Amino acid sequence: MKRKQLVLFALCVSSTSVYAHEPAGTPPDWPAPMGEPIAYWKVLGDRVEAGFADELDTYVWDVQGWYGRDRNRLWFKTEGESEPGASPKDAELQLLFSRMFAPFWDWQVGVRHDFEPHPERSHLVLGAQGVVPYEFEWDSAVFVSEQGDVSARVEVEYDLNITQRWVLQPRFELNAAFSDDPTVGRGSGVNSTELGLRLRYHLRREVAPYIGVAWAQLYGDSKDSAREEGEPSALTSFVLGVSFWF
Amino acid sequence: MKIADGSRRRFLKSAAGVSALTMLNAFVPAWARSMQVLKQSAPEAVDPIEFNLAIRAHQMDIAGGSGHGMSINNTIPGPLLEWYEGRDVVLNVQNAMANDTSIHWHGILLPFEMDGVPGVSFRGIKPQTTFQYRFPVVQSGTYWYHSHSGLQEQSGVYGPLVVHPKDPEPVSYDRDYVVMLSDWTFEDPHRVMANLKKMSDYYNYQQFSLTELYGTNDMSPAEAFKTKLAWDRMRMMATDILDVTGSTYTYLMNGLHPAGNWTGLFKPGERIRLRFINGSAMSYFNVRIPGLPMTVIAADGQNVQPVETDEFQFGVAEIYDVIVEPTADSAYTIMAEAMDRSGYTAGTLATRVGQTAEIPALRKRPLLTMVDMGMDMSAMEMPGLSMPEQVPTHDTEVHAGHQGMSPPQSGTSNRAGRTPASMNHAAMGHSIEPDAHAGHDMTGMQNVGPVVARHGPDHHGPGNISVATVQRDRLNERGLGLADVEHRVLVYTDLKRLADDFDQRSPSREIELHLTGHMERYMWSFDGKQFHEVDGPIEFNHGERLRLTMVNDTMMNHPIHLHGMWMELENGHGAHIPRKHTINLMPAARTSALISADAPGRWAFHCHLLYHMDMGMFRVVRVS
Numbered sequence: 126m127k128r129k130q131l132v133l134f135a136l137c138v139s140s141t142s143v144y145a146h147e148p149a150g151t152p153p154d155w156p157a158p159m160g161e162p163i164a165y166w167k168v169l170g171d172r173v174e175a176g177f178a179d180e181l182d183t184y185v186w187d188v189q190g191w192y193g194r195d196r197n198r199l200w201f202k203t204e205g206e207s208e209p210g211a212s213p214k215d216a217e218l219q220l221l222f223s224r225m226f227a228p229f230w231d232w233q234v235g236v237r238h239d240f241e242p243h244p245e246r247s248h249l250v251l252g253a254q255g256v257v258p259y260e261f262e263w264d265s266a267v268f269v270s271e272q273g274d275v276s277a278r279v280e281v282e283y284d285l286n287i288t289q290r291w292v293l294q295p296r297f298e299l300n301a302a303f304s305d306d307p308t309v310g311r312g313s314g315v316n317s318t319e320l321g322l323r324l325r326y327h328l329r330r331e332v333a334p335y336i337g338v339a340w341a342q343l344y345g346d347s348k349d350s351a352r353e354e355g356e357p358s359a360l361t362s363f364v365l366g367v368s369f370w371f
Numbered sequence: 372m373k374i375a376d377g378s379r380r381r382f383l384k385s386a387a388g389v390s391a392l393t394m395l396n397a398f399v400p401a402w403a404r405s406m407q408v409l410k411q412s413a414p415e416a417v418d419p420i421e422f423n424l425a426i427r428a429h430q431m432d433i434a435g436g437s438g439h440g441m442s443i444n445n446t447i448p449g450p451l452l453e454w455y456e457g458r459d460v461v462l463n464v465q466n467a468m469a470n471d472t473s474i475h476w477h478g479i480l481l482p483f484e485m486d487g488v489p490g491v492s493f494r495g496i497k498p499q500t501t502f503q504y505r506f507p508v509v510q511s512g513t514y515w516y517h518s519h520s521g522l523q524e525q526s527g528v529y530g531p532l533v534v535h536p537k538d539p540e541p542v543s544y545d546r547d548y549v550v551m552l553s554d555w556t557f558e559d560p561h562r563v564m565a566n567l568k569k570m571s572d573y574y575n576y577q578q579f580s581l582t583e584l585y586g587t588n589d590m591s592p593a594e595a596f597k598t599k600l601a602w603d604r605m606r607m608m609a610t611d612i613l614d615v616t617g618s619t620y621t622y623l624m625n626g627l628h629p630a631g632n633w634t635g636l637f638k639p640g641e642r643i644r645l646r647f648i649n650g651s652a653m654s655y656f657n658v659r660i661p662g663l664p665m666t667v668i669a670a671d672g673q674n675v676q677p678v679e680t681d682e683f684q685f686g687v688a689e690i691y692d693v694i695v696e697p698t699a700d701s702a703y704t705i706m707a708e709a710m711d712r713s714g715y716t717a718g719t720l721a722t723r724v725g726q727t728a729e730i731p732a733l734r735k736r737p738l739l740t741m742v743d744m745g746m747d748m749s750a751m752e753m754p755g756l757s758m759p760e761q762v763p764t765h766d767t768e769v770h771a772g773h774q775g776m777s778p779p780q781s782g783t784s785n786r787a788g789r790t791p792a793s794m795n796h797a798a799m800g801h802s803i804e805p806d807a808h809a810g811h812d813m814t815g816m817q818n819v820g821p822v823v824a825r826h827g828p829d830h831h832g833p834g835n836i837s838v839a840t841v842q843r844d845r846l847n848e849r850g851l852g853l854a855d856v857e858h859r860v861l862v863y864t865d866l867k868r869l870a871d872d873f874d875q876r877s878p879s880r881e882i883e884l885h886l887t888g889h890m891e892r893y894m895w896s897f898d899g900k901q902f903h904e905v906d907g908p909i910e911f912n913h914g915e916r917l918r919l920t921m922v923n924d925t926m927m928n929h930p931i932h933l934h935g936m937w938m939e940l941e942n943g944h945g946a947h948i949p950r951k952h953t954i955n956l957m958p959a960a961r962t963s964a965l966i967s968a969d970a971p972g973r974w975a976f977h978c979h980l981l982y983h984m985d986m987g988m989f990r991v992v993r994v995s
Contacts, residue, residue, distance in 0.1 A: 147906055148907065148990070148991060149490055149973065149991045150907055150991060151490055151491065151973065156489055156494060158489060158975065158989065158991070159521075159902060159985060159989060162986055165569065195834070195892055196833070196834070225892070226833060227833050228835065256606050258603075259600070286578055286581060287580060288580050288582055289576045289577070289578060330566075330570065330573055
């Protein structure tokens with residue numbers, strides 16, 4: 126009887142603590158031999174860099190992070206771009222729920238808000254992030270804006286160890302839209318691609334300054350609107366940055 | 372009554388002239404300093420032998436630096452406990468820390484309430500309380516003890532345990548030393564865990580790199596490139612040998628780092644017993660004494676028929692007792708190299724203090740192979756061994772352990788051509804040892820064990836990266852990286868129990884468990900389920916004889932430990948198969964053990980890689 130009450134009590138207090146005892150078959154008021162692995166978190170600054178080109182100097186950030194247990198995690202992703210001394214031209218933040226559905230794959234769902242350019246846009250995000258065979262890091266998402274416009278982005282990276290500390294990273298990014306959104310100067314089709322090659326040196330596992338080259342190319346309406354604003358539609362930059370995680 | 376208390380006073384008295392460095396190190400246990408022979412007769416008293424052990428957390432000198440550790444009676448390792456078969460033992464374990472703790476007596480048969488696993492056998496030892504363990508000692512041999520709480524083992528809560536036999540030892544010797552190997556890090560173990568969760572190859576500084584693709588001594592650039600591509604395609608690493616490496620670890624021998632040079636003295640012509648205990652958290656070691664053959668006389672505390680070898684590899688928690696017989700008046704290095712060759716520890720056998728021998732260079736780091744991947748390479752197999760009718764598909768795995776009993780599958784269940792358990796000596800002897808001298812013929816693939824089964828369709832869910840498509844009997848294989856070594860290396864098929872006490876009953880059923888995991892996310896499990904995800908213990912029926920078959924679907928070696936009962940490793944020696952408390956499974960190995968479920972209660976069953984256990988590679992076995 127007393128035991129029953131204890132079970133009920135434990136059930137009321139916390140369903141997870143009762144759950145934790147089942148695998149061991151021990152009395153419910155015992156500690157679990159080991160709990161569910163705790164939540165961990167990570168913040169990864171993949172690209173935090175300055176770009177130098179004849180036409181235009183830029184700076185870029187691309188930072189993401191997660192918090193959670195093994196299968197379910199919350200992610201944030203933020204990236205943006207500007208010119209030295211100016212406020213950001215592009216700035217976005219994504220908040221996502223992420224769940225592992227296959228050994229190397231998470232699906233991700235959430236929201237994205239573009240603080241720049243104006244007018245601000247909000248999107249629903251449906252993404253898949255993972256590692257494809259041959260160890261390419263893959264991050265892809267479809268975005269549905271509040272206006273109903275649909276766009277997509279794919280980023281692929283590969284780390285090639287030259288030594289245990291020198292790593293060469295080719296990177297490719299593609300942005301495309303499935304409809305026109307003239308207020309932000311974007312047309313249907315492929316809007317932009319970026320190809321990068323970055324050579325980093327790990328001072329330690331968590332910190333690696335790098336140098337590299339990035340080739341950015343705009344297409345279609347995006348290209349036209351850049352031209353109208355007197356900006357280059359193709360840019361080859363020498364980049365200098367640091368990647369880090371903690 | 373004997374009180375073991377490694378207090379300062381006690382070991383300063385017993386300091387029998389070790390190296391100056393050792394003398395300065397107040398945190399080295401007395402037994403490691405005094406180098407005294409263990410062979411003792413049991414004290415006369417009829418009382419149980421009693422020990423007081425206090426677990427503390429404090430700053431200490433260790434591994435050539437100063438770090439925060441957890442000690443038993445102020446030393447790492449803790450005191451050497453000497454017990455006597457047939458006598459009761461009482462252990463008063465005082466928790467002088469702010470967190471719960473526990474002590475588990477590894478390899479000891481005892482009532483389950485005394486086994487020391489919080490949440491399985493008892494509630495744990497609360498801060499500032501003392502728990503009294505008391506039980507009869509019914510076995511003899513070399514064992515060890517350690518905390519079973521969180522990651523405390525990594526911080527130093529472990530020590531050696533020797534049980535002196537009632538009957539005379541089957542082999543004679545003049546000196547008797549414990550050689551306990553362990554791994555120490557100045558990092559907080561929880562930090563180590565977090566690093567692995569955020570980046571599973573954090574500690575691996577021996578990854579494939581482009582510089583190697585220009586070719587190495589044993590691989591052309593093309594071969595190296597092909598190897599890298601093959602592993603990249605699988606999204607795995609051929610260099611994933613140990614998760615935590617010499618990049619953070621200092622490896623210790625009896626609590627001393629290599630510069631501390633633990634020394635055991637001998638007189639030429641003496642027979643020395645060395646009790647090698649792998650008391651590390653995450654490290655496999657290759658152990659050898661250049662110039663000195665070792666005769667293995669016990670494995671995991673249990674006597675085996677003496678077998679001579681030049682090197683052995685052992686997993687975490689495994690134990691080998693060896694006899695060496697140096698005849699020259701010179702020094703010998705005891706070399707213990709981490710399996711991934713990222714570091715080592717070493718000590719010396721010497722005829723006088725201060726004498727040293729050369730420490731051999733670390734050998735080249737090994738790579739995992741396609742065999743470890745469990746890839747189907749039937750084209751390369753010997754005809755007949757991979758024939759489907761001989762290689763049943765196993766898709767009847769035990770999940771929560773409740774129903775998981777496939778019917779006894781005589782003759783097919785285990786290894787092709789090697790019938791289960793026991794009796795078929797004729798069938799066994801031949802297919803097990805395809806070549807009696809295989810050990811000397813080390814041209815790579817030739818010594819790979821035969822395929823004995825194929826994986827079923829259940830790939831254990833997203834928490835598991837890979838499966839062993841083909842599963843091999845690898846008990847006759849040398850450990851990772853030792854295939855090409857040009858001297859004898861101990862393999863599991865060398866082990867034959869000494870006693871004639873084999874339980875002749877055939878197993879009434881078979882339980883199959885798969886070792887699974889996700890390296891990248893650092894999740895570890897059995898059958899794809901971390902401990903918190905299973906819905907109950909694995910049930911053994913009290914009194915039954917059963918077969919436990921384990922399949923390693925992962926790419927790493929795992930030392931699997933069952934508490935409370937022996938696992939009798941089915942290595943083909945019939946009534947002389949060896950008893951083990953910890954069985955190493957090579958990648959893609961299919962290995963079985965017989966168990967007499969004679970110990971009622973709840974028992975832990977887990978991978979003894981500390982961080983794997985902590986991430987869920989753990990189950991409870993209930994015998995009722």
